[in-house]
Amino acid sequence: MIDESLPAHMRPDRSFQALLLTLQRFWADQGCVVLQPYDMEVGAGTFHPATTLRALGPKHWKAAYVQPSRRPKDGRYGENPNRLQHYYQFQVILKPSPENLQELYLQSLAAIGVDLKLHDVRFVEDDWESPTLGAWGLGWECWCDGMEVSQFTYFQQVAGFECSPVSGELTYGLERLAMYVQGVENVYDLNFNGREGAEKTTYGDVFLQAEREYSRHNFEAADTDMLFEQFRMAETACHKYLAFGDKGEKHDMALPAYDQCIKASHVFNLLDARGVISVTERQSYILRVRELAKACGAAWLKTAGGGAAA
Amino acid sequence: MPDLLLELFSEEIPARMQAQAADALKKLVTDALVERGLLYEGAKAFVTPRRLALAVHGLPGRQADQREEKKGPRVGAPEQAVAGFLKAAGLASLDQATIQSDPKKGDFYVAVVEKPGRATTEVVAEIVPDIIRKFPWPKSMRWGSGTLRWVRPLHSIVATFGAEGDEPEVVHFSVDGIEASNVTRGHRFMAPEPFTVKRLDDWMAKLEAARVVADRDRRKEIILNDAKDLALAAGLELVEDEGLLDEVCGLVEWPVVLMGSFEERFLDIPDEVIRATIRANQKCFVLKDPKTGRLANRFILISNLVASDGGAAIVAGNERVIRARLSDAKFFWDTDRLNGLASRMPKFQSITFHEKLGSQAERIERIENLAVLIAELMERTGQVSTKFFEGSYGRFVSEVKLAANVAKADLLTEVVGEFPELQGLMGRYYAEGENLPPDVAAACEEHYKPQGPNDRVPTAPVSVAVALADKIDTLEGFWDAKEIPTGSKDPYALRRAALGVIRIILENELRLRLVAILDEASDYRVSRVKFREEQPSQSGEAPDTFRGTAKVSAPFAGRLVAAHTIDLLAFFADRLKVYLRDRGARHDLVDAVFALEGQDDLLLVVRRVEALAAFLATEDGRNLLAGYRRAVNILRIEEKKDGRAFAGPTVAALLKEPAEERLADAIETVKARVSQAVAAEDFEAAMTALSDLRQPVDAFFDAVTVNDPDPALRENRLKLLDEIRAATRGIADFDRIEG
Known part of the structure; x- marks a missing residue:
C-alpha cells in the first residue's frame, strides 16, 4: 500500500521520480546496497558490473539501482507512445535468491500502488538469455492485468560460468509501471516531478527532444567508420587489460577490462541499428562480445570480489 | 485399502509443461510402486500453476513377505564351497541351513531366506525423493544456495498415507532440506495461509475452499462454460480455441472469466490479425457477432482473482494493453498497404533461404519459372477450365507468373513479421487491396496449401500451379543439397511438401510427368547458379558455389536426367504408398506399378493400382x-x-x-x-x-x-x-x- 503520509508530489502514483524513490526505499529496507547507475552506456541493467560480475562467485550480495538503458534500434523519433531508445530499468539482485523472493516482489508492487486485491498479477513463463553476456536463467515475465511490468529471473549461468549460489534478478520497466499507476497512455505524458499546473514537468519535457535527436543519430548519422574502429579498439583494450591484470591465480584488473566489454557491446548495438551488419556478421560480433564477457568473468573469479582467497 | 497423496508445491510452473508433468509424475510413481510389488487400484494426477499432485488409490499397507530358497552344495562338499554358500545366503553356520534329499544327487544344503515386506510408507519415502531429483522437466533450474533442480523453486511437499476414516500418516522424507508434511497453501492472493490436509477428497475440498481448482480439466470446463455464457449474454459467440484454452488453464488456479471491449475503429483490421494480436500477446479469446459472422469488438480474458471491485480494474487494465496492441497492429496493417507488395521484392536478395540454395529472391525466381512451366503443361493438355479465362490462354500463364512472383512478398510485411502464422493470408489481403486479379490474390494464400493431411487442397488453377511449383522447388533443391528427412527428423517438412504435391495432383486429377518437371527444375537452378558465378559480384560477397550434384545423370524412360530426381521419385512413391494405405489401398500394388519403367505420372499410377486391385479381387x-x-x-x-x-x-x-x-x-x-x-x-x-x-x-x-x-x-x-x-x-x- 502507498504510504498515505507522503505529500502528493512524492506519491508513486503521481510522480515518476517518486515511483523510483519508493522502489529504492523499499529495497533499501530489505538490506540492499542502493547503487547509482553505472556511468557507461548499456543495453540493460544486467550489464552493470553490480549484476553481471557480482552474480559470479560464492559471495553473497544484495543490490538495487536504476539503470538508464539504451536500445538504439528501439528509437521511434518520439512518435511511438510506448517505445524509447533510452529508458529506465530498476534492477534488483539478491544472491543467493531468498525463499520469499516472489513475496518480496509482490510487496514492492503494493508499495508503489498496485492493490493486489484489485489487480491480477501473474507469473508467465519467460526464459531469459543474453547471448552477448553468455548468460541465461529461468523465470517469468510478471503481468499486471495483462501488461508485462517486470522480468523475474533466477540466473543459472553468467559469462559462461554456472552461478552458485543462484542470484535472483528483478527488472522493473519503470516507464511502463509509471504509466500504469498514473493511468496515462503515452509515455511522454507521464508526470515526472509530481507537481501540478505550471510546476509540472512531464517525461516529454525531459526526454522528447533527446528521443528525436538520438533516433536521428542512431539510424541516420552515427559514424559507422568510427564505430567499427571503436569496436576494435574496445576489443583490443579489453584483451590488453585482461593480460595486464593476469597474475596467474589472481587478477587485478577485471573491472576496467569489463568496461571495455560493455563498450564493445554498445558500439555493436549502434552498428546494428545503422543496419551495416549483415546477418552472418551479426552472429560473429555477438560471439566476439561474448568472448570478452567470458574472459572478464573468468578474471573476476580471480579477484576478491569474485571470492578468490586473499 | 490406504491411499497415497503427494503434492509438490512450487513457484509458477510454465503452462506448456504442466500436462506432461502430471502424466510423468503419475507414471514414475506408479511404475516404481508396482516394480516393488505394490499394486494399486487407481491413480490420478493433478496440476495447477503452483502444484503438481498425485493420488494413488487402493495401495496395500505393506509389501508381501518374501520367502526364498537357495540351493547349496551337497552334504560333505569341500569347505570352500560351504563357506561360499554361507556367505551368499547370509548364514552364520550350517546349523541355519536345512538338508534336502534328492534321489539322484543325494543330500544337499538349502538356505531359506525370509524377506519381510516393508511398509508402503517406507517404500514411498525411498522412491519419491529420487523421482523428484530426476524429474524429466524440459528445462530445470537451481535456486538459492541449493543444488536441487526443479522447474522453478520447490517450496513444500505433502505426502500422506492412510485408509479412509483413519487419520492418515505423513510419509517422512526430505529432499534437499524440504521436509514432507501434510501442510499446503491455497491461492496466492486469496488464501495464502497454510493449512493441513488428509487424503485426496479432503485435499480437493480444502483447496476448493482456498480458491484453488486442482483439476486441470475442470478448470478448462469452467473457463469454456463461463466464456460461452458471457458471450451468449452479450448476443455473441465465443471463437473457440483449444490451444489457447490449454494454455490459459495453466495460468490460473481459480479461473475468473471477464469480458472487455475495444474501440470499433479497430474492426477495420482483418479479423485474423485482431485474433492473432489478442491471442498471442494477451492470451485472450475473441468473440464473433453471429449476425455478421465477423469479430465483435469484445474479448474474453481469464483472470486468477475474484477482485474486490468485481474485476473492473482488471478489465480496464487489459483493455488498455489490448488497445495499445491493436494500435500497433493497425499501424502495421496501414503501413503495409502504403507500399505495394512489389516494393518488397528487392529486399529478398539479401535474405538467405538456405546456404546451399541461395537467397529468397533466387528461390522466388525459380518458383516463378517452374510455375510457368507447370501452367504451360496444364494448358497444353487442356487441364485448365476455360470458364476462368474465357478462352484466353495467355492470360492464365501470365496470372500464374504474377502470382508466383508476389506470393512470398507478404513475408516482408510488418503484420507477418509480427505474426508469422498469418503468412499467405496477409498476402491475399494486400493483393486484393492492390486490385490484383482475384485468382492471383487467392494464390497468395492457397499456394501454401495443403499444410497437412487434413488441410484443404487448392483447386483454382492459378493456385494449383504456384502451390506445385513452391513445393517441387523445395523438394528438388533440398534433395540435391542432401538435406533429406531421416527417421523422425524432417526440419524442412519435406514429407509434408511431397504429400502436398501428391494430393494436389490426385485430387485435381492432373496429368503431369514428375521426372520431367523435377529435371527441368534442377537444370534451371544449376544454370542460374552458373550465371551468377559468371557475373561480376556487385555486393562484394562471394557468389554461391553450390551447384549440387545435379548432372550426375541417371537413365529414366529412355533419357538421362539428374540422378537425385530419381531418388526423389522413389520418395514420392514412398509417400504415395503412405497416402494410399491411409485410404485402405494396398501398398504392394504401388510397388508393383512403380517397378515398371518410366512411371512418374502419379494419376496414372493410382488408376493402374486401382484397376489392378479390382482385378486381383x-x-x-x-x-x-x-x-x-x-x-x-x-x-x-x-x-x-x-x-x-x-x-x-x-x-x-x-x-x-x-x-x-x-x-x-x-x-x-x-x-x-x-x-x-x-x-x-x-x-x-x-x-x-x-x-x-x-x-x-x-x-x-x-x-x-x-x-x-x-x-x-x-x-x-x-x-x-x-x-x-x-x-x-x-x-x-x-x-x-x-x-
Whole structure:
C-alpha cells in the first residue's frame, strides 16, 4: 500500500521520480546496497558490473539501482507512445535468491500502488538469455492485468560460468509501471516531478527532444567508420587489460577490462541499428562480445570480489 | 485399502509443461510402486500453476513377505564351497541351513531366506525423493544456495498415507532440506495461509475452499462454460480455441472469466490479425457477432482473482494493453498497404533461404519459372477450365507468373513479421487491396496449401500451379543439397511438401510427368547458379558455389536426367504408398506399378493400382496370379539349374501340344490388347484383356509337362513361361504383389 503520509508530489502514483524513490526505499529496507547507475552506456541493467560480475562467485550480495538503458534500434523519433531508445530499468539482485523472493516482489508492487486485491498479477513463463553476456536463467515475465511490468529471473549461468549460489534478478520497466499507476497512455505524458499546473514537468519535457535527436543519430548519422574502429579498439583494450591484470591465480584488473566489454557491446548495438551488419556478421560480433564477457568473468573469479582467497 | 497423496508445491510452473508433468509424475510413481510389488487400484494426477499432485488409490499397507530358497552344495562338499554358500545366503553356520534329499544327487544344503515386506510408507519415502531429483522437466533450474533442480523453486511437499476414516500418516522424507508434511497453501492472493490436509477428497475440498481448482480439466470446463455464457449474454459467440484454452488453464488456479471491449475503429483490421494480436500477446479469446459472422469488438480474458471491485480494474487494465496492441497492429496493417507488395521484392536478395540454395529472391525466381512451366503443361493438355479465362490462354500463364512472383512478398510485411502464422493470408489481403486479379490474390494464400493431411487442397488453377511449383522447388533443391528427412527428423517438412504435391495432383486429377518437371527444375537452378558465378559480384560477397550434384545423370524412360530426381521419385512413391494405405489401398500394388519403367505420372499410377486391385479381387485375377507364380517358380528353378535365362519369343514349330499352342496364341493377342489399352489409359480394358490369359494358362499347366525329356521342347516351354511374365509386365511387376 502507498504510504498515505507522503505529500502528493512524492506519491508513486503521481510522480515518476517518486515511483523510483519508493522502489529504492523499499529495497533499501530489505538490506540492499542502493547503487547509482553505472556511468557507461548499456543495453540493460544486467550489464552493470553490480549484476553481471557480482552474480559470479560464492559471495553473497544484495543490490538495487536504476539503470538508464539504451536500445538504439528501439528509437521511434518520439512518435511511438510506448517505445524509447533510452529508458529506465530498476534492477534488483539478491544472491543467493531468498525463499520469499516472489513475496518480496509482490510487496514492492503494493508499495508503489498496485492493490493486489484489485489487480491480477501473474507469473508467465519467460526464459531469459543474453547471448552477448553468455548468460541465461529461468523465470517469468510478471503481468499486471495483462501488461508485462517486470522480468523475474533466477540466473543459472553468467559469462559462461554456472552461478552458485543462484542470484535472483528483478527488472522493473519503470516507464511502463509509471504509466500504469498514473493511468496515462503515452509515455511522454507521464508526470515526472509530481507537481501540478505550471510546476509540472512531464517525461516529454525531459526526454522528447533527446528521443528525436538520438533516433536521428542512431539510424541516420552515427559514424559507422568510427564505430567499427571503436569496436576494435574496445576489443583490443579489453584483451590488453585482461593480460595486464593476469597474475596467474589472481587478477587485478577485471573491472576496467569489463568496461571495455560493455563498450564493445554498445558500439555493436549502434552498428546494428545503422543496419551495416549483415546477418552472418551479426552472429560473429555477438560471439566476439561474448568472448570478452567470458574472459572478464573468468578474471573476476580471480579477484576478491569474485571470492578468490586473499 | 490406504491411499497415497503427494503434492509438490512450487513457484509458477510454465503452462506448456504442466500436462506432461502430471502424466510423468503419475507414471514414475506408479511404475516404481508396482516394480516393488505394490499394486494399486487407481491413480490420478493433478496440476495447477503452483502444484503438481498425485493420488494413488487402493495401495496395500505393506509389501508381501518374501520367502526364498537357495540351493547349496551337497552334504560333505569341500569347505570352500560351504563357506561360499554361507556367505551368499547370509548364514552364520550350517546349523541355519536345512538338508534336502534328492534321489539322484543325494543330500544337499538349502538356505531359506525370509524377506519381510516393508511398509508402503517406507517404500514411498525411498522412491519419491529420487523421482523428484530426476524429474524429466524440459528445462530445470537451481535456486538459492541449493543444488536441487526443479522447474522453478520447490517450496513444500505433502505426502500422506492412510485408509479412509483413519487419520492418515505423513510419509517422512526430505529432499534437499524440504521436509514432507501434510501442510499446503491455497491461492496466492486469496488464501495464502497454510493449512493441513488428509487424503485426496479432503485435499480437493480444502483447496476448493482456498480458491484453488486442482483439476486441470475442470478448470478448462469452467473457463469454456463461463466464456460461452458471457458471450451468449452479450448476443455473441465465443471463437473457440483449444490451444489457447490449454494454455490459459495453466495460468490460473481459480479461473475468473471477464469480458472487455475495444474501440470499433479497430474492426477495420482483418479479423485474423485482431485474433492473432489478442491471442498471442494477451492470451485472450475473441468473440464473433453471429449476425455478421465477423469479430465483435469484445474479448474474453481469464483472470486468477475474484477482485474486490468485481474485476473492473482488471478489465480496464487489459483493455488498455489490448488497445495499445491493436494500435500497433493497425499501424502495421496501414503501413503495409502504403507500399505495394512489389516494393518488397528487392529486399529478398539479401535474405538467405538456405546456404546451399541461395537467397529468397533466387528461390522466388525459380518458383516463378517452374510455375510457368507447370501452367504451360496444364494448358497444353487442356487441364485448365476455360470458364476462368474465357478462352484466353495467355492470360492464365501470365496470372500464374504474377502470382508466383508476389506470393512470398507478404513475408516482408510488418503484420507477418509480427505474426508469422498469418503468412499467405496477409498476402491475399494486400493483393486484393492492390486490385490484383482475384485468382492471383487467392494464390497468395492457397499456394501454401495443403499444410497437412487434413488441410484443404487448392483447386483454382492459378493456385494449383504456384502451390506445385513452391513445393517441387523445395523438394528438388533440398534433395540435391542432401538435406533429406531421416527417421523422425524432417526440419524442412519435406514429407509434408511431397504429400502436398501428391494430393494436389490426385485430387485435381492432373496429368503431369514428375521426372520431367523435377529435371527441368534442377537444370534451371544449376544454370542460374552458373550465371551468377559468371557475373561480376556487385555486393562484394562471394557468389554461391553450390551447384549440387545435379548432372550426375541417371537413365529414366529412355533419357538421362539428374540422378537425385530419381531418388526423389522413389520418395514420392514412398509417400504415395503412405497416402494410399491411409485410404485402405494396398501398398504392394504401388510397388508393383512403380517397378515398371518410366512411371512418374502419379494419376496414372493410382488408376493402374486401382484397376489392378479390382482385378486381383476377381476369381480370374486370383487364378491368373497363381498361374503366374507357378510359371515364375518353375522358371526360377530351371534358370538356376541351367545357369541361364529363358526369354521369348517361342519357336512356333516346337509348340506340339494344343494347350501350349493356344497359350502362345493367347499371349500374343493379350499382349497386343494390353499395350493398346494401356496406351489408351484404359486400365479396366487392360485387366479384362489380361483375364483372358487365365484359362489358357490353367489349361497349359493341366495338360503340358514343362520339363520334357526333349531339351528343345523344354527350352521352348520355358520361353513360353517367360512370355506369361512378359505379358503381365504390361500392367505391373507381378513379383511385387503380396498375399
